[in-house]
Amino acid sequence: MNKIFKRNELWLFCILALLAFLVGGSNSSFWSRTNLFSLFKSSVVMGVFALGVLLVIVSGGIDISFPAVAVFSFYITVKYLLYIKFTGSIVMPFVMSMTIGIILGLLNAFLISTFKLIPLIVTLGTGSAVTGFLRAFVGTTTLSNLPQPLIDFSRWNIYTETLADGSVIGFSGSFLIFVALALLVAFILRVTTMGRGVYALGGDQIAAVRAGFPVRKIYYFTYGMAGALAGIAGIIHCSLIRLANPRDLEGIELEVIAAVVLGGASLTGGKGTVLGTILGVFLIVLIKGSLILVGIPTDWQKVTIGVVLITATALTAYRSATHGGR
Amino acid sequence: MLLALITSLFIFLVVTGAMAAEKKYKIATVVKVDGIAWFDRMRVGVNEYAKETGQDLWMVGPAKTDAAEQVQIIEDLIAQGVDALCVVPFSVEALEPVLKKARDAGIVVVSHEASTQENVDVIIEAFDNFAYGANIMKDLGKNMGGKGGYICTVGSLTSKSQNEWIDGAIAYQKEHFPDMHEVTSRIETYDDATIDYQKIKEALVAHTDLKGICGGPMPTSAGAGLAIEERGLQGKVFFTGTGLPSIAAQYLKSGAIQTIQFWDPAIAGKVMNKIAIAILDGKKDEIKDGANLGFPGFESIKQDKDKKSLFYGAGWVVVTKENADEYNF
Numbered sequence: 087m088n089k090i091f092k093r094n095e096l097w098l099f100c101i102l103a104l105l106a107f108l109v110g111g112s113n114s115s116f117w118s119r120t121n122l123f124s125l126f127k128s129s130v131v132m133g134v135f136a137l138g139v140l141l142v143i144v145s146g147g148i149d150i151s152f153p154a155v156a157v158f159s160f161y162i163t164v165k166y167l168l169y170i171k172f173t174g175s176i177v178m179p180f181v182m183s184m185t186i187g188i189i190l191g192l193l194n195a196f197l198i199s200t201f202k203l204i205p206l207i208v209t210l211g212t213g214s215a216v217t218g219f220l221r222a223f224v225g226t227t228t229l230s231n232l233p234q235p236l237i238d239f240s241r242w243n244i245y246t247e248t249l250a251d252g253s254v255i256g257f258s259g260s261f262l263i264f265v266a267l268a269l270l271v272a273f274i275l276r277v278t279t280m281g282r283g284v285y286a287l288g289g290d291q292i293a294a295v296r297a298g299f300p301v302r303k304i305y306y307f308t309y310g311m312a313g314a315l316a317g318i319a320g321i322i323h324c325s326l327i328r329l330a331n332p333r334d335l336e337g338i339e340l341e342v343i344a345a346v347v348l349g350g351a352s353l354t355g356g357k358g359t360v361l362g363t364i365l366g367v368f369l370i371v372l373i374k375g376s377l378i379l380v381g382i383p384t385d386w387q388k389v390t391i392g393v394v395l396i397t398a399t400a401l402t403a404y405r406s407a408t409h410g411g412r
Numbered sequence: 413m414l415l416a417l418i419t420s421l422f423i424f425l426v427v428t429g430a431m432a433a434e435k436k437y438k439i440a441t442v443v444k445v446d447g448i449a450w451f452d453r454m455r456v457g458v459n460e461y462a463k464e465t466g467q468d469l470w471m472v473g474p475a476k477t478d479a480a481e482q483v484q485i486i487e488d489l490i491a492q493g494v495d496a497l498c499v500v501p502f503s504v505e506a507l508e509p510v511l512k513k514a515r516d517a518g519i520v521v522v523s524h525e526a527s528t529q530e531n532v533d534v535i536i537e538a539f540d541n542f543a544y545g546a547n548i549m550k551d552l553g554k555n556m557g558g559k560g561g562y563i564c565t566v567g568s569l570t571s572k573s574q575n576e577w578i579d580g581a582i583a584y585q586k587e588h589f590p591d592m593h594e595v596t597s598r599i600e601t602y603d604d605a606t607i608d609y610q611k612i613k614e615a616l617v618a619h620t621d622l623k624g625i626c627g628g629p630m631p632t633s634a635g636a637g638l639a640i641e642e643r644g645l646q647g648k649v650f651f652t653g654t655g656l657p658s659i660a661a662q663y664l665k666s667g668a669i670q671t672i673q674f675w676d677p678a679i680a681g682k683v684m685n686k687i688a689i690a691i692l693d694g695k696k697d698e699i700k701d702g703a704n705l706g707f708p709g710f711e712s713i714k715q716d717k718d719k720k721s722l723f724y725g726a727g728w729v730v731v732t733k734e735n736a737d738e739y740n741f
Contacts, residue, residue, distance in 0.1 A: 113618060115617050115618060115620075118617060120616075120617050120643075121614075121617045124610075124613050124614070124617070128610055221447065221475075226447040226448055226449075227448070227449050227452075227658070228449070228658070228659055230634070230658060230659045230660075230661065230662060231662065241642075248644075251648075252644065252648070253643045253644050253645050253648070254642075254643055254644035255643065256642075323606070327605055327606050327609060327634075327635075327638065328634070328638055328662070329605055329634060329659065331605070334604075334606075374610075375610060375614055376614075377614075378596060378599070378611065378614045378615050378618050379614060379617065379618045381596070381618075383597050384569060384597050384598060384599060384600050385569065387600070
């Protein structure tokens with residue numbers, strides 16, 4: 087029991103609960119199913135991105151190319167599917183977007199592991215190159231006539247309800263995909279040898295090599311996986327907003343990295359959990375999605391986000407420093 | 413035989429002589445950013461007008477929205493010796509020095525979406541921002557039956573024209589629809605449809621009396637359409653605002669949103685070039701209050717009271733599901 091209380095996740099959960107009660111106290115519509123379902127849906131895309139970033143950060147690296155990779159993957163996928171007038175299963179767009187993501191992730195891994203370059207510089211470069219390539223050779227216009235399977239996916243709810251005023255609310259099925267991917271990443275990190283290797287590499291690279299971990303393979307795995315998750319998050323995003331916009335997702339990298347760090351992952355590597363990351367994502371989605379509910383004027387919204395983020399991070403960091411929590 | 417030769421020589425001389433007499437103007441239209449649907453449409457207008465008039469007209473713009481790159485392009489055009497520049501500035505202030513340099517070199521400068529520009533011959537705006545906003549509210553109030561709460565969106569609280577549209581809309585509501593009210597201060601959505609969608613969903617939860625959405629930036633049309641359709645609120649919550657047919661068509665057709673408004677960049681491109689040619693022909697006097705420029709929305713342009721170089725059209729286009737297919741941008 088004592089061990090559970092020492093964990094960062096519980097601490098983060100308390101901050102999240104406190105914030106929820108504060109928001110719910112000032113406006114009771116916060117607790118309505120309409121709002122809760124909406125918050126869960128908003129966390130899907132950021133959550134899937136965060137899982138990929140978590141893997142990379144735990145391994146001691148960083149990836150800031152993932153929004154560019156996501157846009158590249160979904161835009162090419164949608165453009166191609168429109169070209170062949172695709173009407174088949176939703177699996178095909180997902181697999182295609184994921185595959186493009188994997189290829190770009192492996193390119194990152196190749197550059198980082200072969201030339202021993204700094205991940206920040208490499209992913210900054212690939213992100214910029216990928217965006218430029220997309221705009222120069224593939225297209226710059228926003229596509230709004232998505233293939234039917236993607237429109238159907240955006241309408242997929244596992245639970246729907248008609249409210250008294252005649253409006254409809256639904257719990258988006260896309261959340262199930264997030265849960266499944268989170269379980270998969272948690273399983274890899276906790277159970278498999280590859281997962282232990284990711285922690286070992288992030289903890290101490292030289293020790294990991296001496297202990298016989300296949301460092302090169304681990305690089306390819308983490309960045310490849312981050313690319314795959316970026317591709318999946320991209321196609322989900324594009325479906326949910328029903329637009330394929332080649333200028334989309336700019337600036338999301340900071341929010342996602344903030345969520346992962348808030349979740350207890352260390353930017354120096356070797357530390358971080360899936361549960362913590364999910365809580366970090368929920369925290370950011372909750373803050374961003376409650377400003378109108380609480381009635382904070384538009385001019386003050388950015389200030390509020392900044393103050394809450396710094397406070398939450400400081401509390402978590404202080405907690406880890408004093409209790410040595412993992 | 414000799415006669416035929418002399419005749420053809422004569423014809424040749426007459427033709428070349430005529431061509432030399434009608435000197436072609438070189439006029440460049442410099443836009444904020446090249447490669448987006450909006451300015452692709454403007455290029456169509458500029459190219460059409462080049463064909464109609466036989467002048468040498470073309471459009472250029474930086475690959476990304478960047479004030480410094482736009483300055484560089486204008487520097488190059490001054491060096492090339494163009495006769496006139498039609499400019500849609502990304503940053504009005506950043507262009508002042510280079511436009512001054514252009515005018516000092518005798519180049520005519522016409523600008524658009526730049527009501528505060530100083531170093532310019534004529535500024536032509538598609539419309540008066542307040543009138544544009546009032547027209548949005550006219551449709552929204554009608555659809556809402558003149559009752560209930562509404563919200564307004566802007567891309568950013570610092571974007572001047574969008575905030576003037578909303579000022580115009582709110583002023584119109586206060587005058588004509590006293591039973592309507594704004595439920596929360598205008599919402600910032602950063603020209604991102606995802607943020608529009610999430611903020612509108614949140615506003616619908618927070619304010620049960622919300623019946624109308626007045627959209628400033630273009631992506632609000634898509635975000636509002638999605639939020640209304642998803643919640644099955646067609647006919648209960650209404651949207652009117654700026655939008656592009658290519659992005660909003662699916663929601664116009666499904667009945668989630670009723671009308672979108674915009675101005676046609678192709679016509680804006682033609683009007684700028686027409687004014688530039690008129691000035692080069694020495695007919696600047698013809699660009700005056702009430703002048704008819706011969707394009708839809710520019711039949712009777714208005715001169716600004718304080719700023720003599722500033723003119724407005726009434727060039728907005730209102731699109732409903734009936735005419736959404738007429739526009740391909």
